[in-house]
Amino acid sequence: MTQAGPPSADDAPPELQKHFDDTIARDQRIEPRDWMPDGYRRTLIRQVAQHAHSEIIGMQPEGEWITRAPSLRRKAILFAKVQDEAGHGLYLYSAAETLGAERADLTERLIEGRQKYSSIFNYPTLSFADVGVIGWFVDGAAICNQVPLCRSSYGPYARAMVRICKEESFHQRQGYELLMTMMRGTDAQREMVQDAVNRWWWPSLMMFGPPDDSSPNSARSMAWKIKRHSNDELRQRFVDMTVPQAEKLGVTLPDPELRWNEERGRHDFGTPDWDELMRVIKGDGPCNTERIERRRAAHEEGAWVREAATAHAAKQAARAKKGAAA
Amino acid sequence: MSDDHVYMSLAEGHEDNARWAYGTGFEDPLHGVSTAVPDGVDRAELAELCLALADDALVSAQRLGEWTTRAPELEEEVALANIGLDLLGQARLLYARCGQVDGTGRGEDAYAYFRDADDFRNVTLAELPNGDFAFSMARLLVLASWRLAHFELLAGSADPVLAAIAAKGVKELTYHRQYAAEWVVRLGDGTEESHRRMQAGLDQVVPCLAELSAAHDAGEAVLAVLAQVTEAAGLSLADVPAAAAGAGRRGEHTEHLAPLLAELQSVARAHPEATW
Numbered sequence: 001m002t003q004a005g006p007p008s009a010d011d012a013p014p015e016l017q018k019h020f021d022d023t024i025a026r027d028q029r030i031e032p033r034d035w036m037p038d039g040y041r042r043t044l045i046r047q048v049a050q051h052a053h054s055e056i057i058g059m060q061p062e063g064e065w066i067t068r069a070p071s072l073r074r075k076a077i078l079f080a081k082v083q084d085e086a087g088h089g090l091y092l093y094s095a096a097e098t099l100g101a102e103r104a105d106l107t108e109r110l111i112e113g114r115q116k117y118s119s120i121f122n123y124p125t126l127s128f129a130d131v132g133v134i135g136w137f138v139d140g141a142a143i144c145n146q147v148p149l150c151r152s153s154y155g156p157y158a159r160a161m162v163r164i165c166k167e168e169s170f171h172q173r174q175g176y177e178l179l180m181t182m183m184r185g186t187d188a189q190r191e192m193v194q195d196a197v198n199r200w201w202w203p204s205l206m207m208f209g210p211p212d213d214s215s216p217n218s219a220r221s222m223a224w225k226i227k228r229h230s231n232d233e234l235r236q237r238f239v240d241m242t243v244p245q246a247e248k249l250g251v252t253l254p255d256p257e258l259r260w261n262e263e264r265g266r267h268d269f270g271t272p273d274w275d276e277l278m279r280v281i282k283g284d285g286p287c288n289t290e291r292i293e294r295r296r297a298a299h300e301e302g303a304w305v306r307e308a309a310t311a312h313a314a315k316q317a318a319r320a321k322k323g324a325a326a
Numbered sequence: 327m328s329d330d331h332v333y334m335s336l337a338e339g340h341e342d343n344a345r346w347a348y349g350t351g352f353e354d355p356l357h358g359v360s361t362a363v364p365d366g367v368d369r370a371e372l373a374e375l376c377l378a379l380a381d382d383a384l385v386s387a388q389r390l391g392e393w394t395t396r397a398p399e400l401e402e403e404v405a406l407a408n409i410g411l412d413l414l415g416q417a418r419l420l421y422a423r424c425g426q427v428d429g430t431g432r433g434e435d436a437y438a439y440f441r442d443a444d445d446f447r448n449v450t451l452a453e454l455p456n457g458d459f460a461f462s463m464a465r466l467l468v469l470a471s472w473r474l475a476h477f478e479l480l481a482g483s484a485d486p487v488l489a490a491i492a493a494k495g496v497k498e499l500t501y502h503r504q505y506a507a508e509w510v511v512r513l514g515d516g517t518e519e520s521h522r523r524m525q526a527g528l529d530q531v532v533p534c535l536a537e538l539s540a541a542h543d544a545g546e547a548v549l550a551v552l553a554q555v556t557e558a559a560g561l562s563l564a565d566v567p568a569a570a571a572g573a574g575r576r577g578e579h580t581e582h583l584a585p586l587l588a589e590l591q592s593v594a595r596a597h598p599e600a601t602w
Contacts (some may be wrong), residue, residue, distance in 0.1 A: 059395050066391040070593040071435050071602040072418050084406035185600045302398025305459050310518025
């Protein structure tokens with residue numbers, strides 16, 4: 001551990017920089033009180049906040065179905081899953097707070113569009129099968145992205161990821177199990193599943209971000225061991241893992257170029273529509289406005305409640321002080 | 327930790343699917359409890375009670391589910407979902423018991439998804455729209471206190487299944503009441519606006535005590551809680567009405583129940599042959 005220095009300064013004494021570099025090189029963790037370069041802190045706050053925002057915005061597409069889930073068991077599963085996402089958002093905002101950020105400020109940035117969340121949550125959920133496909137694809141892709149982050153160089157983030165990944169894998173199984181059940185059901189249910197697969201496949205591949213040759217922040221994050229694998233490598237893993245699961249389920253993945261490449265020992269697959277990804281990231285996806293408006297409405301309509309809680313706590317403290325003085 | 331194992335294991339066989347709905351910490355509250363109905367227990371009365379308590383819980387859980395993504399703070403998202411999940415769990419156990427004793431052998435989903443509003447027996451307070459956070463907390467305080475007082479008695483029920491469900495529910499409801507009471511005090515004491523809203527929420531809920539007292543006389547316990555909480559919150563308690571036979575328990579509901587059920591039942595009824 002280094003001394004708790006000034007929060008950060010890129011003209012910091014060389015021994016602090018060297019200690020930081022050595023810690024990263026030895027695959028050890030950076031902790032909140034350790035000195036760290038400004039850029040590392042900024043990059044982490046951005047990444048952790050975007051991840052937290054994704055959990056919170058990600059409650060919406062599935063949360064829409066809590067009141068409509070077609071059995072009480074599915075209702076309980078979905079309710080608990082969406083609750084877990086709120087919990088993940090809480091851990092992640094806490095991890096961001098260890099870097100000096102504040103949850104209220106990060107929430108403002110989200111609502112004002114100054115910080116992003118995962119583009120996947122800007123797509124609509126059109127049937128109950130979407131709940132299963134989101135579990136299978138979206139939680140699956142999130143796991144591919146996040147399991148390596150359990151070894152992220154920043155301690156609080158890495159530890160939050162361990163817990164989150166365990167819960168995500170549980171959600172993924174629940175999603176897949178819902179789809180298995182639906183595929184054994186009626187023709188209409190099988191059609192719902194295939195339709196949801198068709199709609200979510202390409203957006204799920206886009207969850208890994210742009211291709212490596214146009215991903216501006218990746219190289220530095222990998223050098224700092226904030227990220228451990230490139231976008232394209234993670235996307236390839238996701239495809240390789242998902243193809244046999246799709247076969248077992250009995251659905252077709254909507255990519256005519258998808259085939260096993262014996263030589264590479266991996267699947268070849270088509271190119272996602274990167275223009276679509278850029279449009280969605282820039283705010284022009286099917287549900288961007290709706291998602292942010294819902295978050296803004298909840299935040300603004302809840303302001304009087306949060307103010308009341310703060311005022312009550314202050315009054316309580318004043319009463320306790322007065323009581324102690326008397 | 328291997329990077330891949332959690333994902334790779336997905337397509338492997340799992341035989342514990344039935345447990346997934348409950349998370350990993352699930353304990354069956356009915357483990358080792360005989361489901362035979364003891365001599366001297368009136369089956370029709372038992373079924374009617376289980377159904378009414380299940381309907382109260384399901385309708386309340388549905389309203390709590392509507393708060394999801396709309397709560398004033400993330401901690402409240404988590405807490406309201408917790409309470410909703412507890413009540414949904416109570417509803418499922420009570421419907422199952424009802425199906426065992428009413429002679430129909432129906433499962434939980436038959437009660438939840440394939441009955442119409444006039445077959446529901448919940449008290450009307452549970453079905454009213456959520457309103458603002460203050461009304462929701464006033465309602466939760468009253469319903470949780472009332473249900474808790476009832477469940478404390480039912481934990482000694484002659485029916486061992488109902489007794490076990492009630493005993494589990496007592497722990498949950500104690501937390502629900504505590505959560506609601508804390509918010510009523512915070513909002514009553516907080517700011518001018520929160521005080522005004524909290525008083526309005528409380529004033530809207532108090533007349534509904536008539537129906538609750540008629541359905542189950544836990545009136546004194548609820549009044550004691552309300553008196554304590556309103557005093558701590560600096561709120562005033564309107565005159566509590568005398569017990570009056572409740573409409574909800576007879577299947578007479580406000581205009582708000584049918585749309586609530588239409589939403590709850592929409593997917594299940596669109597695919598009556600489906601399994602989920």
